[in-house]
Amino acid sequence: MSEPPSTGQTEAGQTEGTDPLRDPWRAAMRHALEEAARAPRTGDVPVGAVVLGPDGAVLGRGRNEREATGDPTAHAEVVAIREAARAVGEWRLSGCTLVVTLEPCTMCAGTIVLSRLERVVYGAVDEKAGAVGSLWDVVRDRRLNHRPEVISGVLARECSALLTSFFRTPRRTS
Numbered sequence: 001m002s003e004p005p006s007t008g009q010t011e012a013g014q015t016e017g018t019d020p021l022r023d024p025w026r027a028a029m030r031h032a033l034e035e036a037a038r039a040p041r042t043g044d045v046p047v048g049a050v051v052l053g054p055d056g057a058v059l060g061r062g063r064n065e066r067e068a069t070g071d072p073t074a075h076a077e078v079v080a081i082r083e084a085a086r087a088v089g090e091w092r093l094s095g096c097t098l099v100v101t102l103e104p105c106t107m108c109a110g111t112i113v114l115s116r117l118e119r120v121v122y123g124a125v126d127e128k129a130g131a132v133g134s135l136w137d138v139v140r141d142r143r144l145n146h147r148p149e150v151i152s153g154v155l156a157r158e159c160s161a162l163l164t165s166f167f168r169t170p171r172r173t174s
């Protein structure tokens with residue numbers, strides 16, 4: 001992405017402990033935020049993700065590392081999903097949940113569907129490139145057999161703030 005995502009997200013249940021849909025995912029989202037916060041060291045946009053197993057154990061984690069690796073597919077979600085698949089020992093991540101700080105793009109939404117994740121939880125909305133409800137809704141396309149559950153807006157303010165501060169900080173551009 002070349003521009004900061006829009007942060008026009010209204011987060012339901014902004015008071016801690018009052019949102020039964022989102023509150024259970026806050027701890028995992030904080031974990032994803034910690035991953036995201038490491039990305040700017042390599043000039044990467046701060047997006048972080050974790051994959052949780054059915055029991056809640058962290059199976060994979062990732063941050064956006066396109067700049068660090070020169071790999072256009074090295075989005076946080078893909079990095080975390082690959083690590084989780086290695087941990088599980090197969091490509092199917094049935095029963096698993098991806099938690100990511102920013103709404104996934106088309107590539108990552110496709111990867112979510114292909115890996116049979118049960119659920120995707122994200123923080124900030126990406127109105128410019130989001131493919132899980134904003135520009136597209138790839139994962140809930142009714143033509144697909146497998147459609148994961150989607151929970152959006154978990155710690156959305158924190159997730160957006162990290163991105164906003166990254167894009168506001170002057171940095172070297174090539």
Ligand SMILES: [Zn+2]
Nearest residue numbers: 075105107108
């Ligand atoms: Zn992506």
